[in-house]
Amino acid sequence: MKKLIVCGLLCALLLLTASCSSSSPASDPPTAAPKPDTTNSPSTSPPANPVPNTTAPDPDPKPAPASPPASASPYVFEYPDAVRGIYVTGWSAGGEKMKTLLKLLDDTELNAMVIDIKDDDGYITFKPEGSLAEFGQPYIRDPKALMKTLEAHRIYPIARIVAFKDTVLAKKRPELSYVLNGKVWRNGNGDGFINPFLKSNWQHNVDAAILAAKLGFQEIQFDYVRFPEGFERKDKVLAYSMGEYKDKKPTKFIEQEKAYAQATAAYQAGLAPLQAVYASATAAYSSNNNDLNKKALNDAQKALSTYKKTEPAKPDFSEKARFTQLRVDAITDFVQFAREQLKPYGVKVSVDIFGYSATLPEAPGIGQNFSRISANVDVISSMIYPSHWSDGYFGIKHPDIEPYRLVTEYAKREKEKLDALPKPPISRPWIQDFTASWLAKGSYIHYGKAEVDAQIKALKDAGIGEYLIWNANNRYTAKVNYTP
Numbered sequence: 096m097k098k099l100i101v102c103g104l105l106c107a108l109l110l111l112t113a114s115c116s117s118s119s120p121a122s123d124p125p126t127a128a129p130k131p132d133t134t135n136s137p138s139t140s141p142p143a144n145p146v147p148n149t150t151a152p153d154p155d156p157k158p159a160p161a162s163p164p165a166s167a168s169p170y171v172f173e174y175p176d177a178v179r180g181i182y183v184t185g186w187s188a189g190g191e192k193m194k195t196l197l198k199l200l201d202d203t204e205l206n207a208m209v210i211d212i213k214d215d216d217g218y219i220t221f222k223p224e225g226s227l228a229e230f231g232q233p234y235i236r237d238p239k240a241l242m243k244t245l246e247a248h249r250i251y252p253i254a255r256i257v258a259f260k261d262t263v264l265a266k267k268r269p270e271l272s273y274v275l276n277g278k279v280w281r282n283g284n285g286d287g288f289i290n291p292f293l294k295s296n297w298q299h300n301v302d303a304a305i306l307a308a309k310l311g312f313q314e315i316q317f318d319y320v321r322f323p324e325g326f327e328r329k330d331k332v333l334a335y336s337m338g339e340y341k342d343k344k345p346t347k348f349i350e351q352e353k354a355y356a357q358a359t360a361a362y363q364a365g366l367a368p369l370q371a372v373y374a375s376a377t378a379a380y381s382s383n384n385n386d387l388n389k390k391a392l393n394d395a396q397k398a399l400s401t402y403k404k405t406e407p408a409k410p411d412f413s414e415k416a417r418f419t420q421l422r423v424d425a426i427t428d429f430v431q432f433a434r435e436q437l438k439p440y441g442v443k444v445s446v447d448i449f450g451y452s453a454t455l456p457e458a459p460g461i462g463q464n465f466s467r468i469s470a471n472v473d474v475i476s477s478m479i480y481p482s483h484w485s486d487g488y489f490g491i492k493h494p495d496i497e498p499y500r501l502v503t504e505y506a507k508r509e510k511e512k513l514d515a516l517p518k519p520p521i522s523r524p525w526i527q528d529f530t531a532s533w534l535a536k537g538s539y540i541h542y543g544k545a546e547v548d549a550q551i552k553a554l555k556d557a558g559i560g561e562y563l564i565w566n567a568n569n570r571y572t573a574k575v576n577y578t579p
Contacts (some may be wrong), residue, residue, distance in 0.1 A: 168311040170246045177560040178251060178523055179577050180207030185220025185234035187569045188241060196569060197248055204577040207251040209316055209563055210241075213303040214255075215286075217263030223306050230263060242311045253314040253445070254307030258300045258429070260319035262287035271296055273323075273333040280333055288323045291425045291462065292338045294432075301436045308440035315437060316476065318447040320430065320468070322422055327460035330418060337421070345420030346427075351410040358407040369399045422462035430471045445474035447525065451484070453477055453509045466512055474521045475513075476563060479505050481550075482531030482539060493538040495531055499549040502526070506557035523561035526550040528572055547572050552579045 181200075187193055188210045199205060211220050213230075221238045222231040235241055245252045265272035265279050265287030272289050273280040281287050289296045304315040323329070376395040380388040434444045446468055449458060457464040469475045481501040484494040489504035491497050505524075513519040528547050531539045540546070547564065554562055564571060 170242050170311040172246060172251055172311070172313050173249075174313070175206040175251055178207045178253075178563070179205050179561065180209055180251070180253065180563045181205060181569070181571055182255070182563065182565050182567075183208045183210045183569055184567075185211040185214055185218075185232070188220070189233075189235035192569060193244075196571075197244070197250075199571060200250055201248060203575075206249070207253060207563075208245065209253045209255050210312075211257075212254040212307045212312070213257050213300065215257050215260055215319075217257070217261035217265075217287075217289075219303060219306065227302055227306065238310050246311075251314075252312045253316050254304065254310075254312035255316050255318055256300055256304050256307070257318045258320050259289050259291050259296065259322070260286055261289045261296075264289050264296075264299065270336070273329075273335045275333055280329075282323055290335050290338075291322060291422075291429055292340050293336060294338065297429050297432050300429075301433050304433065304437060304442075305440065308437060308442045312442065314443040314445055314474070315433075316445045316447065316474075317430070317433065320426060320446050320448070321461040321463050322426070324461060326422070326462075327419065340421045340425055343421060343424070345417055346424050347420045348410075348412060348417065351412075355407055355410055362406055366399075366402060369395070369402055373399045419459040423457060423459055423464050423467070426462035427464060427467045427471065430468055434471055443473040445476055445520075445523070446472050447476045447478055449483075450477045450479040450505055450524075451488075453505070453512050465509075466516065469513060469520050470516055470518075472520050474523050474561075476523050476525055477505070477509060478525045478565075480525065480527035480531075480565065482527060482529075482534060486538060495534060495539040498527070498542075498546050499553045502550050502553035503557060506554065506559060510557070521561060522559050523563060524554065524559065525563045525565050526554070528564045528566045542572070544572050544575055547575045548579070551575070551577065555579055 181196065183193075183196060187196060188208075196208070200208070211234075214220055217230065218232045218234075219227055219230045220232060221235040222228070222233050242252065262281070262285075265281075269279045271293055272287060279287055289299075291297075300317065304317075307315060373392075373395040376388070376392040380392045430444075430446060437444055448463055448465060448468060449461070452458045452463045452465040455465075457467075465475075465477075479502060481498045482495040484491075484501060486493055488494055489501065491500055491504070494501045502524075509522060509524075513522060526547070527542060527550065530542045551562060554560070
C-alpha cells in the first residue's frame with residue numbers, strides 16, 4: 096500500500112516538474128534594436144559615412160516623408176494665363192493706397208503686382224531678421240499679412256529687387272561703391288551705386304531675393320542690373336575695385352580669339368593656291384610675254400587682289416575694349432549667379448533691361464548684353480516707355496507721341512534677338528502710364544487711356560501677351576483695355 100502511495104507521489108512529482116519546465120523560459124531572448132527614425136530633416140543631409148543598419152527590415156515599411164523643398168510656401172499662387180501687372184512701392188503695399196490697387200485688380204483683367212522688396216534707395220521694405228536687419232524699414236509692417244491678402248485676391252506676386260543702385264549700402268560701405276575725391280560718388284540725382292564687379296554685392300542682392308522667396312513671392316525681378324549710366328566716361332576717374340575681374344580675359348575676347356584663328360586659317364588655306372597660280376603666271380609671262388600669258392597674269396593678279404580683301408580683321412583687344420567687355424561679363428555673371436542661388440526656392444527670375452539694349456549688339460558702357468542676359472532668365476522685361484527713346488529712334492520723330500508705332504518697332508527687334516536663342520525667356524515689357532512732362536515741348540503728350548491702350552494693343556499685335564505697367568506714384572489710368 097505504501098509502495099502504491101509512494102509510486103503515486105513520485106508520478107505526481109514527475110508530472111509537476113515537466114509542467115514547470117515547459118512554462119518557464121530557459122533564458123531571455125535578445126532585445127531587438129530600436130528602429131531608426133525615418134523622418135528626414137529638411138535642414139540636414141545624410142552623413143558622409145552612414146553606419147550600416149543591421150536591424151531586420153520592417154515587414155510593412157512605410158516610406159519616409161520627403162524633405163520639404165526650400166521653396167515650400169504656406170500660400171498658393173498660380174501663374175496666370177498671362178501676367179498683366181502693375182508696379183507697387185513698399186509704401187503703397189503697406190499703406191492705405193493698397194486698398195485702391197487691390198480694387199483695381201479685382202475689377203479688371205490685371206492679375207499681378209511687382210512690389211518693392213529692396214527699393215531704389217537700397218532699403219528692405221519691411222523689418223527682416225538676420226544680416227539684413229540693419230537695412231529694413233517698416234513700410235510693410237506685416238509682410239505675411241500682405242502675402243495672405245495677395246493670395247486671397249489671386250494676385251501673382253513678383254518681388255522687385257533693385258540691384259546695383261543702392262545709396263544705403265554705398266554710404267555704409269564706400270569700398271563697395273565708387274569713390275571720387277575721397278567721397279562716395281553719386282550721380283546727378285544724388286543716387287549711390289554699388290559695384291557689380293564685387294561678389295559681396297551680388298550676395299547682398301541675392302540675400303534680399305531669398306527673403307522675398309521665403310515670404311512666398313513667386314518671382315524675383317532684378318532691376319538696375321547694370322553699371323551707372325555713362326560709366327564708360329567715368330571709369331578712369333572713379334576709384335573702385337575690380338575684384339576677381341582685374342586680370343581676367345573677357346568672355347568675348349576668348350570667343351573672338353577662337354573665331355579669328357579659325358577664320359585666319361581658312362583664309363590662309365585659300366590664299367596659298369592663288370599665290371601659286373600668280374607665281375606661275377608671272378614666271379610664264381617673264382619667259383614669254385605674249386598676249387595669252389599677259390591675260391593669265393592679269394587674271395591671277397586680280398583674283399589674288401580680290402581675295403586679299405577678305406582677310407579677317409584682327410579684333411580690338413585693347414585695354415579699353417577689355418575693360419568694356421569685363422563690365423558685360425560682370426553683369427551677365429551676376430544674373431547667372433542669382434538664378435543658380437535661387438533655384439532651391441522654386442522662383443522664376445526676371446531682369447529689367449533698357450529697351451535700347453535689344454536694338455544694339457550690346458550696351459557695353461553699362462554692361463548690358465540683351466542676348467546674354469536673356470539666356471539666363473525666365474522672363475526678360477525691357478523698359479520700352481516711349482518717352483525714354485531719343486527723337487528719331489526707329490525713324491520716329493518724337494517717340495513719345497507715337498506709342499503704338501514705337502512699341503511695334505521695338506517688338507520687331509526684340510523678336511529677332513529672342514528667336515536666335517535656344518531657349519528664349521518670356522517677353523514681358525514695361526510700358527508707360529505717366530506723362531513725360533520733362534521732355535521738350537512738342538515732343539511729348541499727356542498719357543491716358545488711349546496711350547496705354549495703344550501700347551498694349553501693339554504688344555498683342557506683335558504676339559506679346561504679357562506686360563507690366565509703370566507709374567512711379569502707383570496712380571494708374573482707369574478703364575484701360577487690358578486684354579484687347
